[in-house]
Amino acid sequence: MSNTKLVFYAQPSFSGWMPTAIFQSLYDHYKFIYGDIIYLDNNSISYNNNYGHNTGPHHLIVKNIETQKYKVITYWDRAYELLDDKCDWDNKQCLGIYSSVNAKSHKDITPASYSTYNTNIETAISNCDKYFFNKINKTLLFRGYLHGSRYLIGNLNQYKNIITIEDKRITYEEYVNELNSYLIGLSLNGSAEICNRDIEILGVGSVLLRPELKTSDFHNPLLAGVHYVSFEVDNDPKKQLEIILETHNRLLKDVDYMMYVAQNGLNWYNSNGSKNGNVLVLSNILNLEELL
Amino acid sequence: MKPIYFTTLSLGENYTRDYTIKLIDQVLNKTNHSFALTTDCPTMVRDYYPNNDRILIDTISKKDFKIRLPIGSPEGPATDFNFNIRYRCIEQLLSIEKDFYTIWTDCDNSLEWWHEETVQSFFSTIYDAGYDFLAPRNSYKFIDFLVDFQSKNDPRHGIFWHKIFNYDLDTNPRPEWNDAPLPAEYMLVFLNSKKLISFYSQFKWFHDYLANKPYTQGTWAEGFEIGVSSLVAGYVPYELGWNHYILSKAIKANGHKVGHPTESQ
Numbered sequence: 001m002s003n004t005k006l007v008f009y010a011q012p013s014f015s016g017w018m019p020t021a022i023f024q025s026l027y028d029h030y031k032f033i034y035g036d037i038i039y040l041d042n043n044s045i046s047y048n049n050n051y052g053h054n055t056g057p058h059h060l061i062v063k064n065i066e067t068q069k070y071k072v073i074t075y076w077d078r079a080y081e082l083l084d085d086k087c088d089w090d091n092k093q094c095l096g097i098y099s100s101v102n103a104k105s106h107k108d109i110t111p112a113s114y115s116t117y118n119t120n121i122e123t124a125i126s127n128c129d130k131y132f133f134n135k136i137n138k139t140l141l142f143r144g145y146l147h148g149s150r151y152l153i154g155n156l157n158q159y160k161n162i163i164t165i166e167d168k169r170i171t172y173e174e175y176v177n178e179l180n181s182y183l184i185g186l187s188l189n190g191s192a193e194i195c196n197r198d199i200e201i202l203g204v205g206s207v208l209l210r211p212e213l214k215t216s217d218f219h220n221p222l223l224a225g226v227h228y229v230s231f232e233v234d235n236d237p238k239k240q241l242e243i244i245l246e247t248h249n250r251l252l253k254d255v256d257y258m259m260y261v262a263q264n265g266l267n268w269y270n271s272n273g274s275k276n277g278n279v280l281v282l283s284n285i286l287n288l289e290e291l292l
Numbered sequence: 293m294k295p296i297y298f299t300t301l302s303l304g305e306n307y308t309r310d311y312t313i314k315l316i317d318q319v320l321n322k323t324n325h326s327f328a329l330t331t332d333c334p335t336m337v338r339d340y341y342p343n344n345d346r347i348l349i350d351t352i353s354k355k356d357f358k359i360r361l362p363i364g365s366p367e368g369p370a371t372d373f374n375f376n377i378r379y380r381c382i383e384q385l386l387s388i389e390k391d392f393y394t395i396w397t398d399c400d401n402s403l404e405w406w407h408e409e410t411v412q413s414f415f416s417t418i419y420d421a422g423y424d425f426l427a428p429r430n431s432y433k434f435i436d437f438l439v440d441f442q443s444k445n446d447p448r449h450g451i452f453w454h455k456i457f458n459y460d461l462d463t464n465p466r467p468e469w470n471d472a473p474l475p476a477e478y479m480l481v482f483l484n485s486k487k488l489i490s491f492y493s494q495f496k497w498f499h500d501y502l503a504n505k506p507y508t509q510g511t512w513a514e515g516f517e518i519g520v521s522s523l524v525a526g527y528v529p530y531e532l533g534w535n536h537y538i539l540s541k542a543i544k545a546n547g548h549k550v551g552h553p554t555e556s557q
Binding site: 029032033267270271274276277279280283284285286287289 | 533
């Protein structure tokens with residue numbers, strides 16, 4: 001410990017959950033660069049019902065233990081909570097918050113990247129055949145927790161022959177194979193704007209169809225019309241569904257454009273959304289020398 | 293672990309003694325890799341490192357090149373160092389048959405830190421993600437410059453304006469170069485040695501084109517020639533952030549600079 005200045009505080013990566021796998025990989029990346037860096041469990045088991053709290057499992061804190069200055073990388077859905085005094089962050093010592101979530105709407109957050117849900121999903125993505133013309137399903141599917149607008153849209157029975165919205169749980173491998181079989185992957189906003197599902201659709205090389213990203217931002221931009229196709233948001237579920245279906249129909253008529261977007265999205269995933277992509281992005285922007 | 297060749301151009305005794313020798317020393321002591329040097333002072337280097345097979349030397353003579361090119365008119369008096377001579381750094385690497393990485397740096401930079409496993413892991417991760425040409429400012433494209441340049445009524449706007457006139461792009465536009473990156477040229481990493489031959493050929497083309505003109509508009513910012521050459525060779529650019537440890541901790545810009553006036557002999 002005598003030469004140690006920097007400490008990585010995060011949950012151990014035993015679970016295969018992607019944020020902690022990224023934190024561990026980032027540590028492996030940095031451990032020989034700035035002296036004896038150590039990796040400590042941030043005691044996430046004792047979090048106080050608030051994932052935004054500084055012991056929450058979504059965060060990696062890199063701290064200089066002499067000066068107490070720190071930077072934090074977070075995949076928490078409400079990254080802006082880290083700016084809230086209730087969450088026990090010593091904001092005066094904070095030299096940077098890195099996240100894609102809320103990065104467009106909060107100037108104190110440096111845009112970073114986002115990931116798949118866990119390493120099993122990334123492995124399944126790596127193993128699947130992403131050839132565009134092998135994607136046989138041309139209809140739309142949304143599989144996920146149904147609440148809010150997702151629930152309301154899913155209840156519109158008259159459309160069930162062209163769009164499936166359901167919450168039945170399947171294995172990770174089945175889930176990835178299912179995503180991969182669809183030319184166009186639908187993603188609906190949930191509790192946060194950006195979702196693991198977005199990254200997973202990009203990773204299987206299908207066209208990501210989702211509401212335009214308004215509050216999320218990335219170090220390497222994820223652009224509507226380039227990496228994904230966006231549609232307008234309407235609070236009326238019937239109108240919302242009609243907007244989605246109209247966009248979907250228009251897309252199906254333009255195969256070249258679908259291939260262009262799908263390939264751009266896959267490239268973006270490889271260098272930003274995969275585990276290694278996240279590590280590359282973070283290593284490009286973290287500047288840990290500022291902590292020394 | 294892939295072999296890595298550091299390479300640089302070192303002309304003149306002052307630069308070679310005060311900068312290049314120190315850089316070579318750091319590479320030999322901090323890494324297990326080789327240094328491919330292009331220089332007109334081979335004896336000086338051999339005197340420092342007799343019989344060292346980790347140093348490859350491509351000997352050139354100033355008499356074989358136009359070391360300085362006139363600016364503004366054939367008679368001068370203003371001249372600029374012919375930065376395009378840097379293409380020669382690649383020449384001796386072309387005969388190496390095995391696959392290797394190349395780190396191409398200015399001779400007055402220093403190598404302050406090295407950890408083999410970390411650097412190799414970083415390079416292979418980047419390569420696996422689909423990229424094989426790393427440099428700062430690689431996200432800035434020639435088309436970005438052109439759009440900005442053409443929006444201003446100033447023929448000297450931006451840092452690459454002189455390239456328009458040096459290569460007659462005002463009368464003979466080359467839209468096929470629009471996607472070329474415009475890297476900051478003091479530190480470049482090539483992760484695919486098979487593409488170097490095409491890169492070299494295009495960069496030499498730029499050298500010959502400019503050296504055969506009666507005068508230039510200046511030769512600085514060879515990131516243009518490097519970027520176009522990388523595009524022609526099929527390299528896929530990756531932008532290294534200015535704070536990335538490869539730039540801020542390993543290869544340090546001007547790390548050995550002591551303030552020599554630019555060579556004029």
